[in-house]
Amino acid sequence: MNPHTVEQPRPAPLPRTIVTGASSGIGRALALHLASLGVPVVALGRDAVRLQSLAAQHQLIHAWPADLARIGEIDALAQQIVARFPDLGVLIHNAGIQHDLRMDDTGYGSADIQQEVDVNLVAPIAFTRALLPHLQGRRQACVVNVTSALAHAPKRTAxxxxxxxxxxxxxxxxxxxxxxxxxxxxxxxxxxxVDTPMTQGRGRGKLPAEQAAQALVAGLLAGRAEIHIGKARWVPALQRWAPGLLARMLQNA
Incomplete structure (x- = not known):
């Protein structure tokens, strides 16, 4: 190699990406991994202090504090992000809340249910709808919804x-x-x-958040529409051939 040749930076494998729930857990790991690959990241989360700490770790991470439970503010949020970052091309819905208890547990009320439904389901739908006109105007774009093996069979306390x-x-x-x-x-x-603050103190054999993030991005870059990560890779086969076994396994996950 000519010693005077200036090596050109490699193009990012993905366009600028929104990661929701980036304050901790899988979202934080996703933001850091994407940035390490050269992908600019808009890191959304409720905890502004944690987001600023995250952004300080890599220059490609931009902290954007937002509470997705405020459904009525999502349209304005989407408009603000697109105006600031017109190169946005990927949306990863990772934010989630899990109240690990029974429906009849004392102290679990309607407000808790509303928050869980809004953050886990209504916000991703509303945010996708708000950003869709922009994403459809891109040559290539992607919406990634982070679901769970529990979408196939329920957990007893969730x-x-x-x-x-x-x-x-x-x-x-x-x-x-x-x-x-x-x-x-x-x-x-x-x-x-996955080993995150949400699952602290329960479960065994949890996948580290960093490995979960890496597997998600690898599947995305491979062009897969369904990315089954870690032990979740067994879910499709179990659901087809042994649904009762899958249900028993997940009841006490």
């Missing part, structure tokens, strides 16, 4: 969470049908039990 993930999975499939033939790809990333 009825609402399981229902929202099942709803998000079906929305993903419906959106894929609607956008067939367009420039927008729709992806379902199915997670197993």
């Amino acid at each position: 009825a609402v969470y399981s229902a929202t993930k099942a709803g998000l999975r079906l929305f993903t499939q419906a959106l894929r049908v609607q956008l067939r033939g367009s420039s927008v790809r729709v992806v379902d990333a199915v997670m197993p039990l």
Whole structure:
């Protein structure tokens, strides 16, 4: 190599990407991994302090504090992001809440249910709708919905969470049908039990968040529409051949 030749930076494998729930867990790992690959990231989350700490770790990460439970503000949020970052091309819906308890547990009320449904299901649908005109105007774009093995069979102490993930999975499939033939790809990333603050103190054999993030991005770059990560890769086969076994396995996940 000529010592005076200036090496040109490699093009980013993906356009600028929104990652929701980037304050911690899988979202944080996703933001860092994408940035390490040269992908500019808009990191959304409720915790401004954690987001600023995340953004300080890589110059390609832009912190954007936002509470997606405020459904009525999502249209304005989308407009602001597109105005600031017109090169936006990928939307990863990762933010999620899981109340790990029974429906009849004392202290679990309607407000908790509303928050869980809004963050896990309504916000991804509303945010996708708000950004869709922009994404459809791109040569290539992608919407990634992070679901769960619990979208296939419910957990005993996470009825609402399981229902929202099942709803998000079906929305993903419906959106894929609607956008067939367009420039927008729709992806379902199915997670197993991942080691995050949300799962702290429960479960065994949890997948590290960094490995989950790397697997999601690898599947996205490979062009897959369904990305089953870690132990979730066994879900399709179990659902087809041993649905009762899958249900028993996930009841106490």
